[in-house]
Amino acid sequence: MKKEPQSARLALHERSAELKQTLAPIRRGDVATLLAKAPRSERMFPLGDAELPYRVLVETINEGAATLDGQGKVLYANSRFAEFVGLPVEKFIGARLQTYVPAREQSKLQALLESGARGSANGHIELQLSRTRKKLIRLSLSPVKDAALQTICAIATDLTELADANEALKANEQALRHLSSRLLELQDEERRRIARDLHDVTGQKLALQCIALSRMMRLLSPTASEETKDSIAQCLELTNQIGEEIRTLSYLLHPPLLDELGLPSAVKWYTQGFQKRTGIPVDVDIAADLPRLRPEVEVALFRVVQESLANVHRYSGSATAYVRIPRDSDELKVEIGDFGNGMPLEKTKALNGDVAPLGVGIQGMRQRIRQFSGRLEIFSQLGKGTVVRATLPIQELRLQRESNEKNAARKDEELARPHGRSKAVATVTS
Ligand SMILES: Nc1ncnc2c1ncn2[C@@H]1O[C@H](COP(=O)(O)OP(=O)(O)OP(=O)(O)O)[C@@H](O)[C@H]1O
Numbered sequence: 001m002k003k004e005p006q007s008a009r010l011a012l013h014e015r016s017a018e019l020k021q022t023l024a025p026i027r028r029g030d031v032a033t034l035l036a037k038a039p040r041s042e043r044m045f046p047l048g049d050a051e052l053p054y055r056v057l058v059e060t061i062n063e064g065a066a067t068l069d070g071q072g073k074v075l076y077a078n079s080r081f082a083e084f085v086g087l088p089v090e091k092f093i094g095a096r097l098q099t100y101v102p103a104r105e106q107s108k109l110q111a112l113l114e115s116g117a118r119g120s121a122n123g124h125i126e127l128q129l130s131r132t133r134k135k136l137i138r139l140s141l142s143p144v145k146d147a148a149l150q151t152i153c154a155i156a157t158d159l160t161e162l163a164d165a166n167e168a169l170k171a172n173e174q175a176l177r178h179l180s181s182r183l184l185e186l187q188d189e190e191r192r193r194i195a196r197d198l199h200d201v202t203g204q205k206l207a208l209q210c211i212a213l214s215r216m217m218r219l220l221s222p223t224a225s226e227e228t229k230d231s232i233a234q235c236l237e238l239t240n241q242i243g244e245e246i247r248t249l250s251y252l253l254h255p256p257l258l259d260e261l262g263l264p265s266a267v268k269w270y271t272q273g274f275q276k277r278t279g280i281p282v283d284v285d286i287a288a289d290l291p292r293l294r295p296e297v298e299v300a301l302f303r304v305v306q307e308s309l310a311n312v313h314r315y316s317g318s319a320t321a322y323v324r325i326p327r328d329s330d331e332l333k334v335e336i337g338d339f340g341n342g343m344p345l346e347k348t349k350a351l352n353g354d355v356a357p358l359g360v361g362i363q364g365m366r367q368r369i370r371q372f373s374g375r376l377e378i379f380s381q382l383g384k385g386t387v388v389r390a391t392l393p394i395q396e397l398r399l400q401r402e403s404n405e406k407n408a409a410r411k412d413e414e415l416a417r418p419h420g421r422s423k424a425v426a427t428v429t430s
């Protein structure tokens with residue numbers, strides 16, 4: 001290539017500096033009229049007062065503003081837009097917007113430019129400023145009418161901070177969900193442990209005390225006073241009652257039937273006890289071919305039944321309730337319903353949202369079900385009643401062979417114990 005003479009290059013440099021100097025006051029809005037000289041005529045271009053406020057506005061707004069040609073070349077840009085790509089405005093003008101957009105976003109930008117040339121179009125585009133620096137902008141495009149060339153007006157809003165905050169919020173939410181799942185898991189473990197201790201330790205000591213009191217009664221001398229006999233009989237009666245209560249409490253904390261026979265038996269047992277305690281009969285209808293599910297899933301579903309029936313008793317005023325567990329090949333549904341007061345629409349909506357302003361019962365159930373990729377829904381109508389429905393994908397939640405073996409081992413261990421909980425199951429009333 002032929003080398004330009006030194007003097008020509010210097011002249012070009014001076015000319016470009018002169019042009020920049022001329023442009024600066026126009027940009028700032030300091031020039032009212034432009035006079036363009038042609039060989040035989042002169043033409044005035046007023047940049048008058050009417051346009052000045054608009055130019056000042058475009059230069060000072062916090063949004064990026066630019067005009068582009070149909071190929072994405074920047075014809076004009078305000079300094080804020082140039083800031084987005086980290087360039088001085090003079091360098092940005094003349095560049096193609098595509099230069100700052102990563103490969104995976106190119107087709108999106110192209111589609112936006114094409115729609116922006118026809119009518120108004122909006123979209124989010126990522127700008128890649130360096131290997132590590134990115135920006136997310138919202139581009140609003142519209143065609144400039146009456147322009148001789150195809151020109152697009154572009155407004156860019158920086159969403160990077162918003163997107164970062166959103167990401168942080170999502171991460172926090174996930175951490176919180178993880179934490180609450182873990183807390184529920186720990187709560188279940190603790191309930192299981194307390195239930196076992198109550199049954200196996202406290203319950204057994206009370207049983208021994210009953211035996212000792214009965215023995216004392218038998219050994220009493222025939223001359224013992226009636227008062228002494230009555231006192232021992234009262235002690236015996238009281239100890240029996242406490243034993244019964246301890247057993248009930250232990251089974252409510254963690255029903256042994258749940259581990260041994262599964263959800264249907266535990267639900268039937270629980271609803272019978274519920275009816276006795278509250279006077280509300282519960283109709284139970286459970287699919288006969290319900291497979292065994294992973295123990296943690298059965299516990300979660302049992303807690304949903306327990307929690308929902310507690311709500312029926314506390315709030316519904318319903319004379320009856322029902323628990324239905326139908327299934328199809330893919331999904332398992334657990335429905336607890338009543339025919340009582342129901343709830344207003346607003347309250348039902350709030351309860352179906354993520355952040356309910358009310359108690360923790362329903363939110364806890366939702367959290368439990370969500371852990372297993374399921375969903376919890378509340379349907380309610382004032383004066384007609386309420387239905388709580390948990391839906392779970394059944395295939396992934398079936399008891400695997402490995403857990404089957406674990407369960408069998410646990411059962412063996414229980415049976416080997418002298419006073420295993422399983423023995424007492426038949427005699428308990430919930
Ligand atoms: N079956 C129902 N019938 C009528 N209202 C209900 C029923 N179940 C729930 N509610 C309403 O929904 C609210 C939220 O229930 P949730 O179980 O989440 O909390 P809670 O029972 O108030 O408190 P917690 O369960 O934490 O002790 C209740 O306060 C009640 O007003």
Ligand SMILES: [Mg+2]
Pocket residue numbers: 307310311359361362
């Ligand atoms: Mg509740």
